[in-house]
Amino acid sequence: xxxxxxxxxxxxxxxxxxxxxxxxxxxxxxxxxxxxxxxxxxxxxxxxxxxxxxxxxxxxxxxxxxxxxxxxxxxxxxxxxxxxxxxxxxxxxxxxxxxxxxxxxxxxxxxxxxxxxxxxxxxxxxxxxxxxxxxxxxxxxxxxxxxxxxxxxxxxxxxxxxxxxxxxxxxxxxxxxxxxxxxxxxxxxxxxxxxxxxxxxxxxxxxxxxxxxxxxxxxxxxxxxxxxxxxxxxxxxxxxxxxxxxxxxxxxxxxxxxxxxxxxxxxxxxxxxxxxxxxxxxxxxxxxxxxxxxxxxxxxxxxxxxxxxxxxxxxxxxxxxxxxxxxxxxxxxxxxxxxxxxxxxxxxxxxxxxxxxxxxxxxxxxxxxxxxxxxxxxxxxxxxxxxxxxxxxxxxxxxxxxxxxxxxxxxxxxxxxxxxxxxxxxxxxxxxxxxxxxxxxxxxxx
Amino acid sequence: xxxxxxxxxxxxxxxxxxxxxxxxxxxxxxxxxxxxxxxxxxxxxxxxxxxxxxxxxxxxxxxxxxxxxxxxxxxxxxxxxxxxxxxxxxxxxxxxxxxxxxxxxxxxxxxxxxxxxxxxxxxxxxxxxxxxxxxxxxxxxxxxxxxxxxxxxxxxxxxxxxxxxxxxxxxxxxxxxxxxxxxxxxxxxxxxxxxxxxxxxxxxxxxxxxxxxxxxxxxxxxxxxxxxxxxxxxxxxxxxxxxxxxxxxxxxxxxxxxxxxxxxxxxxxxxxxxxxxxxxxxxxxxxxxxxxxxxxxxxxxxxxxxxxxxxxxxxxxxxxxxxxxxxxxxxxxxxxxxxxxxxxxxxxxxxxxxxxxxxxxxxxxxxxxxxxxxxxxxxxxxxxxxxxxxxxxxxxxxxxxxxxxxxxxxxxxxxxxxxxxxxxxxxxxxxxxxxxxxxxxxxxxx
Numbered sequence: 001x002x003x004x005x006x007x008x009x010x011x012x013x014x015x016x017x018x019x020x021x022x023x024x025x026x027x028x029x030x031x032x033x034x035x036x037x038x039x040x041x042x043x044x045x046x047x048x049x050x051x052x053x054x055x056x057x058x059x060x061x062x063x064x065x066x067x068x069x070x071x072x073x074x075x076x077x078x079x080x081x082x083x084x085x086x087x088x089x090x091x092x093x094x095x096x097x098x099x100x101x102x103x104x105x106x107x108x109x110x111x112x113x114x115x116x117x118x119x120x121x122x123x124x125x126x127x128x129x130x131x132x133x134x135x136x137x138x139x140x141x142x143x144x145x146x147x148x149x150x151x152x153x154x155x156x157x158x159x160x161x162x163x164x165x166x167x168x169x170x171x172x173x174x175x176x177x178x179x180x181x182x183x184x185x186x187x188x189x190x191x192x193x194x195x196x197x198x199x200x201x202x203x204x205x206x207x208x209x210x211x212x213x214x215x216x217x218x219x220x221x222x223x224x225x226x227x228x229x230x231x232x233x234x235x236x237x238x239x240x241x242x243x244x245x246x247x248x249x250x251x252x253x254x255x256x257x258x259x260x261x262x263x264x265x266x267x268x269x270x271x272x273x274x275x276x277x278x279x280x281x282x283x284x285x286x287x288x289x290x291x292x293x294x295x296x297x298x299x300x301x302x303x304x305x306x307x308x309x310x311x312x313x314x315x316x317x318x319x320x321x322x323x324x325x326x327x328x329x330x331x332x333x334x335x336x337x338x339x340x341x342x343x344x345x346x347x348x349x350x351x352x353x354x355x356x357x358x359x360x361x362x363x364x365x366x367x368x369x370x371x372x373x374x375x376x377x378x379x380x381x382x383x384x385x386x387x388x389x390x391x392x393x394x395x396x397x398x399x400x401x402x403x404x405x406x407x408x409x410x411x412x413x414x415x416x417x418x419x420x421x422x423x424x425x426x427x428x429x430x431x432x433x434x435x436x437x438x439x440x441x442x443x444x445x446x
Numbered sequence: 447x448x449x450x451x452x453x454x455x456x457x458x459x460x461x462x463x464x465x466x467x468x469x470x471x472x473x474x475x476x477x478x479x480x481x482x483x484x485x486x487x488x489x490x491x492x493x494x495x496x497x498x499x500x501x502x503x504x505x506x507x508x509x510x511x512x513x514x515x516x517x518x519x520x521x522x523x524x525x526x527x528x529x530x531x532x533x534x535x536x537x538x539x540x541x542x543x544x545x546x547x548x549x550x551x552x553x554x555x556x557x558x559x560x561x562x563x564x565x566x567x568x569x570x571x572x573x574x575x576x577x578x579x580x581x582x583x584x585x586x587x588x589x590x591x592x593x594x595x596x597x598x599x600x601x602x603x604x605x606x607x608x609x610x611x612x613x614x615x616x617x618x619x620x621x622x623x624x625x626x627x628x629x630x631x632x633x634x635x636x637x638x639x640x641x642x643x644x645x646x647x648x649x650x651x652x653x654x655x656x657x658x659x660x661x662x663x664x665x666x667x668x669x670x671x672x673x674x675x676x677x678x679x680x681x682x683x684x685x686x687x688x689x690x691x692x693x694x695x696x697x698x699x700x701x702x703x704x705x706x707x708x709x710x711x712x713x714x715x716x717x718x719x720x721x722x723x724x725x726x727x728x729x730x731x732x733x734x735x736x737x738x739x740x741x742x743x744x745x746x747x748x749x750x751x752x753x754x755x756x757x758x759x760x761x762x763x764x765x766x767x768x769x770x771x772x773x774x775x776x777x778x779x780x781x782x783x784x785x786x787x788x789x790x791x792x793x794x795x796x797x798x799x800x801x802x803x804x805x806x807x808x809x810x811x812x813x814x815x816x817x818x819x820x821x822x823x824x825x826x827x828x829x830x831x832x833x834x835x836x837x838x839x840x841x842x843x844x845x846x847x848x849x850x851x852x853x854x855x856x857x858x859x860x861x862x863x864x865x866x867x868x869x870x871x872x873x874x875x876x877x878x879x880x881x882x883x884x885x886x887x888x889x890x891x892x
Contacts, residue, residue, distance in 0.1 A: 030503070031500040031501070032494040032499060033491025034686075034719075036483070041481075044479030045479025045480070048479060048480075053477055053507070060501070061502075070502075089654065126653065126656065131655055151655075170678060172852065172857045175853070209535040299754070304747050307769065308855070317770050318773035321746070321749040322764045323764045331777055360776050361772070362772055406618065409756070
């Protein structure tokens with residue numbers, strides 16, 4: 001599937017680096033902010049990991065006139081146009097008709113799709129309403145991409161030296177359709193590469209401008225062959241290295257990234273896309289560590305970060321979300337005295353919570369987060385909204401630290417979780433290098 | 447701020463219903479799917495709640511040429527253009543220069559902004575690197591929107607009968623800037639309304655096509671004055687009613703929505719935007735209920751849904767995330783026999799978990815979710831990946847049910863959480879109407 005020249009079967013006669021991808025995401029619910037545009041995230045990521053970058057994403061209303069105008073424009077400018085949404089059974093789903101108009105094609109009824117829809121309703125014991133039949137129309141010169149997880153199939157057209165791919169909106173239908181049918185089709189036609197579009201370094205605990213300043217000497221040596229981009233999110237900054245001109249090979253980009261990582265020391269998290277929780281999980285697994293967590297303000301978000309990792313039971317014992325003093329005493333045998341004297345939002349309680357969670361859950365590492373995420377909490381002058389206490393329990397000891405974050409509740413929660421994960425990551429790293437130093441020292445003494 | 451005609455101070459000479467808003471979100475990280483486009487969600491929602499709908503959102507790369515071309519197009523088509531991102535200190539932030547070119551304006555250095563940036567670095571005890579000074583440039587004919595939470599301020603321009611508003615990318619900077627400075631400015635200029643752009647009904651437990659089929663008779667009576675849109679997400683379907691022609695008043699839309707709600711019975715969740723967890727929280731508060739939760743597969747997501755609600759301590763005692771049998775026995779005194787005989791993923795264990803959580807946490811309601819979220823779990827043939835057991839504990843009794851969801855891990859988790867919340871919601875509703883019926887019966891007997 002790797003080739004700078006398209007195979008003879010390709011509808012697009014361009015080298016892959018010049019192929020322009022555009023994504024049209026349809027739906028008023030996106031423009032009204034009622035649904036997150038996860039299609040951009042998913043499709044952009046999938047294409048990026050196959051060496052191509054979306055040039056543009058346009059989100060527009062369900063109005064047929066707007067769809068026709070935008071599709072005309074995108075069809076003129078891009079080589080591969082992907083649309084999402086508007087294929088469903090209800091009256092606001094008008095994409096099929098609008099697209100047929102632009103392509104100068106007719107819609108034809110597809111009995112096979114009708115059968116698939118009817119089977120699906122029967123399988124789930126639901127009655128098929130007549131409005132579902134509009135989903136059985138396809139383009140006269142086009143293909144159907146069967147949808148195993150929903151009623152509306154995807155549609156595929158090759159015409160005018162271009163590709164049009166239309167996908168249903170629900171993510172649980174779109175994701176498997178994209179990975180199992182669309183990606184292989186694009187690869188077959190020479191429209192993808194077999195490596196990522198960039199090399200990424202993840203960092204934590206260092207600001208965006210300070211990071212650039214630190215790495216600038218490395219970048220300067222490459223001149224304008226190297227393209228650098230930064231992306232900050234909730235206490236982490238990612239740095240992407242690429243070479244759009246192709247003057248630096250993937251191996252050279254990796255070499256530059258390795259140099260940057262060395263300069264950053266502990267602030268370097270990983271190459272690629274692993275989350276902080278994944279990095280901690282890898283370090284825990286490598287040292288046979290077992291983690292417990294306990295949370296107040298972040299209410300399950302820290303536990304959730306770990307349990308998103310497949311096979312979490314191997315390093316994650318469990319967690320408690322305590323919203324009352326009673327819950328803390330009952331679940332973790334926390335001494336009432338500490339809570340009464342210092343309050344739940346204190347370094348003392350954080351340490352007691354972490355220790356209690358480790359002991360109760362039989363773990364050798366524990367994280368505790370307690371605090372006021374706001375906006376309707378934060379009782380005392382010394383602990384206003386945004387005050388967070390973290391505690392870390394490890395075989396080396398137990399510590400607490402106080403942090404303070406501005407911003408809305410969701411942001412305070414995310415930053416607190418990331419700070420806790422980053423602290424655990426650094427502790428696990430130090431323990432690992434401490435072990436190595438010990439064994440090396442012992443080795444040299446023999 | 448409500449007026450169909452713009453005030454004399456408005457730069458845009460159109461009635462508010464015709465004002466076209468476009469949002470340009472800049473950043474390769476969005477197109478590569480590395481960051482979710484939360485700006486669209488946030489800004490679209492804020493505008494929608496003030497009666498106007500974004501016409502289009504375009505996400506494009508950081509390349510200066512692409513920004514110039516797109517801005518020219520948007521500036522010609524729209525009345526209010528909002529941009530996000532590209533104002534930061536690093537080399538990939540090129541928006542200011544590109545915009546100056548399109549507007550035919552010069553960038554001038556603003557000493558006040560320089561001072562604010564320097565103060566910020568001093569406050570946090572960090573060293574200001576020289577690349578930060580590029581953030582101190584503003585348009586010669588334009589204003590600065592001070593940024594209390596970051597270094598790059600927003601920029602505001604009124605020119606050619608249009609408004610351009612440029613905002614920094616980090617959400618914790620953009621959100622307060624938008625609500626505290628941008629919305630009031632738009633309202634002052636007569637570019638917003640004082641009610642939402644639509645009336646929304648949330649439903650649960652009914653599919654999109656069945657919902658439309660059920661409500662169609664109500665819709666049909668309104669003819670084409672009524673615009674209807676549906677949006678399905680993880681077991682819920684929202685239905686939005688609006689009247690773009692203005693032929694139906696807001697009161698009439700609310701009347702139609704009320705009729706729909708009546709038709710839907712228990713499947714109707716709420717008007718507006720409350721989450722299932724919020725609806726449960728309101729019902730719990732109204733009945734002095736206290737809830738506990740316990741999770742395996744959803745690992746903290748259920749607890750997190752409740753603790754996102756401010757003041758959750760009044761109805762939410764806490765939760766446990768159990769990833770090992772030990773955790774279940776230790777935290778909730780779960781009888782080992784049940785776990786050994788039936789396994790953690792079983793109706794029996796789900797009931798024992800819910801009961802244990804209620805008792806241990808002193809709650810009168812409890813939800814338990816246990817199951818295999820996949821992809822690397824699901825041990826037995828009868829419980830493949832996607833198998834979920836829910837249990838509900840209430841003063842009326844304790845029950846379990848088995849569910850099965852296709853799709854990736856995150857989707858299985860979200861659907862399991864929504865199913866649990868919807869079950870609790872229905873139980874609380876029934877308990878409430880049961881109480882009402884009892885008291886009414888008693889009343890009529892007196």
